[in-house]
Amino acid sequence: MATSSSASFLGSDFDIDEPPPSYESSIGADFFQGTTRITDDGRVDVDPESRFFKTLSKFVPDLKAQSQDPKPESSAHPTVHASPSVPKYAERKSRPGQLNIVIQVVGSRGDIQPFVALGCELQKDGHRVRLATHNTFQKWVLDSGLEFYPIGGDPSELMAYMVKNPGLIPSMASLRAGEIQKKRKMVAQMLDGCWQSCLAPDPQTGTPFVANAIIANPPSFAHIHCAQALGVPLHLMFTMPWSSTRAFPHPLANMKRKTDNQGTANFVSFSIVEWMTWQGLGDIINDWRNSIDLEPVPLTEGPNLAETLKIPFTYCWSPSLISKPFDWPEYIDVCGFIFREPPQYTPPKELRDFLEKGPPPIYIGFGSIVIDNPDEATQLLIDTTKAMGVRALISRGWSGLGNTGYTHDHIMYLDDCPHEWLFQHVSAVVHHGGAGTTACGLRYGCPTTIIPFFGDQPFWGDMVAATGVGPKPIPYESLTRSNLAEALKFCLREEVATAARCIAMNMSREDGLQQAVNSFYANLPVNNLFCDLLNDRPAVWEYRRKGRRYKFSGVAAELLVRHAQIDRRALKLHVPNEIIIENRRWDPVTGTLSAAISTFSGMAQSSAGIFVNPIRIQRARSNLELQSKKEDFGVPKPELLEDLKDFKDANASGTDVTSLESRQPGPSHGTKPPERGNAAGSMAIASASGVGGFFKHYTKGFFVDIPVAFAEGSRAVPRLYGDEVADYGTVKDWKSGLVVSGKNLTLGLGEGMADLVVKPYEGGKQNGVAGGLAGVGKGLLSFATKTSSAAVGIAAYPALGIYKSIRSTVRSRTRNTITERRFEEAGFFAMKGDSFDAIAGKVFDTFQALMSGEQRA
CATH class of the missing domain: 3.40.50.2000 (Glycogen Phosphorylase B;)
Structure with missing residues (x-):
């Protein structure tokens, strides 16, 4: 349930309680100008003749690479078919082993009902299933036999808000009514609730739980980020088209005019609605990502993240009504409506x-x-x-x-x-x-x-x-x-x-x-998901010995540790499904400019924070002091403490406001006002956080972000005229940074020099003299850009690797938490006696066979 966050995008002022608008928000106003208009019913008017529309049109996949179907190019609505199409996985009979599956759903009862049925069916296959949704539905979910985890959010408030803002984007009436900030806080609460649902113990029984897989509907918004932090598979399911297609436009898009290429227009409408939604949610999501030690998602990647990462998707509507569009890939399925078991009912x-x-x-x-x-x-x-x-x-x-x-x-x-x-x-x-x-x-x-x-x-x-x-x-x-x-x-x-x-x-x-x-099972990465010792249990640990890697489940590892077969400290978290979000650059000019503006924007915000942060913390203290004078007993208003918490979380330095939070009035002594000495210290720390932020943005921007953006943008230039760009790998740490730098230098220079000869030859062979001349231009451009990328990349990629290595070392809280929860879960089930002892023999025998190099039975 997206709300809008950008003051600059919405054309309204912000006060000192709100942070300055981000660069991503600021560019939205100009870039979207003339492109879209939010109608009174919350839908998005899309103009195919606008600058932004034409820019996005350049990135529509080539139709020739996909199966041909003349109808979607001229169709503005889904095609209705008389009979369902049978998915390729329909005959799949195998079932993976026992998984902890969390299903994250945001919406009304109707949105949640199919997932209750899905959870019950998965539970029949032996999985442990937790449904994470609004607190209102706790009894219903528990009565269905599933585990429940509350993520917060009031569905009735969300529904009331959505009636006034149907297209996920707030109307001006809602802005004037002051509803947006309240909904933003609700979304932030649900994001955190979704993360906790992945690794918090069961609220009813206290039984440890850590997710091995995530199923979610798109409006829960936390799904990809939770999966990235945990390194587990993600599968999205929904009843509304969320994947770009030429077959029909986005359900929230109103096309302002027809075009000669309606299929392309339909495809781009999905991107535009996603961009508008990201304008409202991007800063909330990135603030929350920071709290779980993930880097912010770049503006260019956020809107279409699920498609870029090729997240498996299942649409829960009947193919008798709408068959799967011809341009959806194999990992997107249309399965049919999901119905629950009809309840026993006797009418009054x-x-x-x-x-x-x-x-x-x-x-x-x-x-x-x-x-x-x-x-x-x-x-x-x-x-x-x-x-x-x-x-x-x-x-x-x-x-x-x-x-x-x-x-x-x-x-x-x-x-x-x-x-x-x-x-x-x-x-x-x-x-x-x-x-x-x-x-x-x-x-x-x-x-x-x-x-x-x-x-x-x-x-x-x-x-x-x-x-x-x-x-x-x-x-x-x-x-x-x-x-x-x-x-x-x-x-x-x-x-x-x-x-x-x-x-x-x-x-x-x-x-x-x-x-x-079946669709969920068919898209699981089974080859990397299960234990080498117990093939029906998910692998959660990696154990390396003599250059070989072994995957252990929590139970298997616990048995080996307890019987002194391995050292607990040798176990590392296993990542069965690694998600890497890259900041792709289109060319060196826009890539470098974007990085530079982002750097200067961060420096400016941090500079403002030197003066603004102390004022904000003083305002919060003043409100708390005023409240203490009004009340002799009780506790401060929750919103005051929430403001203090928000401020503390927003500062990377961890400004200490706990002294303020702890000064709560008690029933025996009333309220003790905050001491001025502590106030001065808190304000000084708040101001210092702005200084620290300034140098952080300066250092990272000029030594990492801007050089990498130039190197990547230069290397990406051949894509602009249809050529492939070699993949030299992803920089994850200092080692991979050196590897990518070396490849970019040696292979890049070699390719650039070769293109001076190859491109004119290929062009002349295809189009004669004109093609040869065009090939000369392509060859010169390729040589210049790849040489530039190689020269800058020598230092840029290692610097990026060093930064990521340091960040991974410093920001290890989330990784440590996951490690602790994995051990807690295994230790808990180790106390269950018979079932634990029954598998010990298989674990030890298989482990010894692996260690001696024997084949597994």
């Missing part, structure tokens, strides 16, 4: 009597949507159904429809009734277009009218209309008695009912839940 007598009184009624409900004026909406529904002479079941939902207490013969209000049972007894359904509700209605052959509010709801409304099982969606703000009546008449036609039954028949042949599980 009132509901049973209402259904038996007359013809099947129409169901109307908006689920988790929070409507501003529910009484007005209720009256509209009552008047419309009465005028048409139809009966209706109206779900109260989170908005409380029908709470006025008025009764009508043709209306019955429902509080909580499972759709799986109810939709078998109605003639049509009218709802907000949540993916789960839409799927359930289609599953039981219900003609459907969708009244969308935000997010993917308009998308599902379009899909329903395209299949002929319902009218075009009616946005809630446009809903009237007249257009609702027309929609209901459409749904009650016999041909529409027949179309709905056909869709239901096709969906009955699909098993979305099992296909989603």
Whole structure:
């Protein structure tokens, strides 16, 4: 649930409590100018003729490299198919060993419900599954038999916010109402909650837990970063298109005009919406990444990170409605809707009597949507159904429809009734277009009218209309008695009912839940994921001996340590799925300029902090002192302590404000105001943190960031005219820095000199004299850029390696925490007796065989 953070991007001022805008935010205003416009419903108007659109269009993959399909190039909407496509993994029967899987989900009950079903199915296969979501859903998740971890965030507040800001980007009304900062804090809380869900003990039982794999929906936003910190596999699942395709535009994008190349326009619309979302979340995510010892994600990488890293993705909609787009790669699947097991339900007598009184009624409900004026909406529904002479079941939902207490013969209000049972007894359904509700209605052959509010709801409304099982969606703000009546008449036609039954028949042949599980298994890096001693247990440690590397599970390593077979200190964390986020440069000019501006921006912010930080801490102290004067007993207001904590976390030097936090009033002695001596010391430390930040940005910028940006940008120039650029590896530490520097020097210079001859020859062979002349230009450019890259890279890459080695040594808190939690988990299960002893023999025998060089049995 993205919110916007950038004061400069939004065109508003910031006060001293807010940090100056980042470079990433600052460039957004100019770069997006004329490109996008946020409409009143929160969607994004996209102009294919804008500068930014044309820039992104250059990076659309070549269509020739993918399977050809003429339809998507001229189609602005998903194609509807009559039968599902069978994924290549459908026949996969193997199941990996026992994994700790955390499922991170942000959203409403409808968003979470498919993941509850998924978790239960994975649990049947022997995995330990934890569902991490909002506190509100704790009882529901626990009652389903899954472990639960609270990540914070109030889904009802999020839903209310999203009604006003449908496209993830805040409206000006929300800005004026001051809602943004509150939502930003909620997002920050959920990011931290998602991280804790990966390695915190079970809140109910205290049983240790460290994730071996992560499944998440994209709006949880922490997924890639948690997976990177832990080094574990990640699989994204969602009900809304989140991957770029030529087949249809992003569901939140409004194309301002048609183009000759509509497929490319559709593809770029995904990038633009992602860029807009990153504008609102980038600084929050990077601040949080810093707290778990990860480097910030560059502006150019943040928006399309999942696609760049080729994260496996499963879309949970029926291929009977929308088949997998032709340009999605193999690691993206369309599995079908995921349904839970229909709950056991006995209807109350009132509901049973209402259904038996007359013809099947129409169901109307908006689920988790929070409507501003529910009484007005209720009256509209009552008047419309009465005028048409139809009966209706109206779900109260989170908005409380029908709470006025008025009764009508043709209306019955429902509080909580499972759709799986109810939709078998109605003639049509009218709802907000949540993916789960839409799927359930289609599953039981219900003609459907969708009244969308935000997010993917308009998308599902379009899909329903395209299949002929319902009218075009009616946005809630446009809903009237007249257009609702027309929609209901459409749904009650016999041909529409027949179309709905056909869709239901096709969906009955699909098993979305099992296909989603298969997709998850098929994309696991099984070759690097499991233990060499116990092949059904995930490997969490590496043990190196005589140049060989062995992978041990926590249990196996604990057994070997306890029986003095290995030294605990020789164990290193195993990374089964390494995620490296690189700052790719397009050319030396923009790459170097970006690094320079970022460096100077950081220096300027740190310089401002020399004066601003003491003022902020003094303001926080003054607020706390004022509060202490007003209250003789109790504790300071939570928001004051939160401000102090935010300030402390924001300063790399760790400004000491704990003395302020500890001065909480007690019931026996009242409140003791902060001492002025401590205040002066805290302010001095706060100011010094700005000085330290200035020199940190200066040193890193001029000795690492700017030289590396120039070297990488120069080396990347051939990509601009379609040539491949050799991969010399990734700089991870000082050793790899020297390796990359050496390759860039020797191979780069050799390639540059060779291009002086090869490029003119290739160009002349293909296009004659003109091609030869163009080849001469390419050869000269290649020689110049690769020579420049080699010259600067001699020092730049080793400097980057040294920086990363030092950073890894200094910022080891997260790595140490993971190590401790891994040991705690293994030690806990070592106390379980019989099950632990039963595998000891296999562990020792296999270990001895490995050590003696024998083949594993």
